[in-house]
Amino acid sequence: MTAFTPRQPGERLVKLATLLFDEPTRSTFVIPALADYQQELSEAGTNRFKTLTAHARGYAAFARLVLSAPFIVPSAPMGSPITTFVTGRHGGNLLLVLALALFAAIRPLFGWFAVAVIGLGILLAIALRLWNTRHPSARGGAADPLLTLLVVALFAAIWSMFGWFVLGGVAGGLIMAVALRRWNTRHPSQFAPGSRTPGAEINLSSIPVAGDIGGLLFVIGAIITVLLGLPDIRWFALGSVVVGALVAGGLFLWRSSRTSALVPANSILRR
């Protein structure tokens, strides 16, 4: 015969909170709210109406907490099991979602070429990873032949579609690279380079596109290049710029209203 342990009121909510929030958020916000719920239930005693009211108020409070906490406490859902499950390690799953969305968007334009590029990209990523694993001390230059191969393969693949635009793109890119290099030589970075060895992973968030003239040139050049190659997406690009500017403005205002102590230690702003 199975012995059943009486379940405490709010036990399910505690389990749900364990999935949704990290430990500090649970102990600071969620557990006290659920303790209030249990307290109200115990005070209700056998009065059915009061018990029902306590249940309704407890669940409503929990729902409001779940909905509002991520906005008021940005770190609240971080580190929770469900967030880790959805975003993956270091947000890797989000990158996968982004890649799938990008693939879905360009599939009608590029057809099987997109599939081939993705396949080649995956193979190249595996090759690069294997190379870096076998040559852990190799710095950036060691993988240059593979990167050059990637660039050449890419240009060869898109030559038939873009024709002379490819050469224009290469020439424009070279000129921009020279201009950026000269700019950086004349205006060296004010930040001392880190002493740590760069990681082998390809991490877009660590590409230093600073908010200076070099970064601006890079962004403008990238936008012009893409728009010249894909004029059909000009309205989409314009919308993206507007939405991006609004989001950036909102983030700037939001950050400005908070002290720098709230910026996490591993923020991109501090790299």
Place this chain on the structure above:
Amino acid sequence: MAHHPIPSLPPKERLILDLLVSQGPLFGLQLVASSDGALKRGTVYVTLGRMETKGFIRSEQEALPPGAIGLPRRMYYPTPLGERVLRAWTQVAREFHPELQT
């Protein structure tokens, strides 16, 4: 020149500090009950957590008696900084609204 930010005190945080200073340490549910509807159960702990981060209040988990079941509640206390901020805010408010003198 060094930047010394002045602590801000939004209305809900002022109300909580006011209740804690005037009535003594309280649980979250007691704060909600004493606020005449100004504080909501779903958000009071977020406000309390923010105030704790600012150093206006501190909290302690209640000690459950042996054998007791259920989750422990959290008791909230005003800190000296919180009391000072409330005093300063009250002074400023009286400066602009003399009717608050009474």
